Amino acid sequence: MELQVQSIKDRLREETEAIPKAKKLIEASLKQQMKLQKMSVYAPSHFPDKTTMLNSDINRCLLQENVKKHEQSSALRSLQSEEEASALPKEKKGRGSSPPLWYITVEELNCLSSYMRGRLTLEKVNAAINDMASYAEANAHLISAPKQKLAENLWEKALKLRDIVTTGAVKGKHFFLETDMKGPMLKLDNTGKAILTVLRHLGRVTETRIGQNRVIILMKPN
Numbered sequence: 001m002e003l004q005v006q007s008i009k010d011r012l013r014e015e016t017e018a019i020p021k022a023k024k025l026i027e028a029s030l031k032q033q034m035k036l037q038k039m040s041v042y043a044p045s046h047f048p049d050k051t052t053m054l055n056s057d058i059n060r061c062l063l064q065e066n067v068k069k070h071e072q073s074s075a076l077r078s079l080q081s082e083e084e085a086s087a088l089p090k091e092k093k094g095r096g097s098s099p100p101l102w103y104i105t106v107e108e109l110n111c112l113s114s115y116m117r118g119r120l121t122l123e124k125v126n127a128a129i130n131d132m133a134s135y136a137e138a139n140a141h142l143i144s145a146p147k148q149k150l151a152e153n154l155w156e157k158a159l160k161l162r163d164i165v166t167t168g169a170v171k172g173k174h175f176f177l178e179t180d181m182k183g184p185m186l187k188l189d190n191t192g193k194a195i196l197t198v199l200r201h202l203g204r205v206t207e208t209r210i211g212q213n214r215v216i217i218l219m220k221p222n
Contacts, residue, residue: 099136099174102221103129108202116201118194127185128195129204135176136218160213169208170215178214 103126109117142150142158143165150158164170181188186195196216199205203221207214 099133099140099218100220101129101133102204102218104199104202104204109198112198112201116194116198120191120194120198124185124191125195125198128192129199131181131184131186132176132205132216132218133174135180136174139176139180140174164210164213164215167210170210170217174218175215178216 104122106122109120109122109125139161142154143161145158147155147158164175178188181192186192196205196207200207203219206217206219208217209215
């Protein structure tokens with residue numbers, strides 16, 4: 001009988017000691033449950049399967065590739081447009097894109113005195129007008145071209161022309177220097193001087209001196 005009583009007492013003591021452990025286990029379980037409930041709020045309601053995720057990745061890659069190709073194509077078109085624009089002749093303010101060619105007529109030549117006309121022919125005078133336009137165009141190029149695009153031996157002349165072009169008599173007009181007269185028709189010889197006299201008389205050119213330079217300016221006939 002005493003053994004049974006002692007056994008019951010031991011059993012009660014063990015159960016009494018187990019109660020705090022059970023309480024702690026229940027509390028831990030409740031805390032874990034609360035954490036899981038909070039996490040479920042942010043979890044997606046549906047997880048896509050592997051096939052859906054793969055298709056999504058493929059579509060995203062294709063979209064990025066198309067965007068990249070579009071950007072490259074746009075950049076290429078922009079570059080081509082810039083190159084084409086730079087290849088076109090740029091119009092100079094006041095001087096136009098190219099020097100004028102105001103040829104003389106037979107009537108104008110015949111109206112000159114025989115002394116002034118001398119042995120000049122219509123073909124010679126108009127060929128000289130072509131030469132003058134070429135000189136003026138070359139000078140316009142030297143004025144507008146950047147230094148790095150000019151040969152070293154042309155830079156000094158370019159600086160001289162840039163000083164000349166800012167003067168009032170020349171500004172906005174096509175012109176060349178007397179020293180440019182190197183043919184094929186218009187040269188610094190008696191024929192060349194006679195042609196300049198005729199063209200000055202007919203209103204095709206006018207002359208001025210700027211510093212040590214004799215400047216011939218192309219003019220529109222009246």
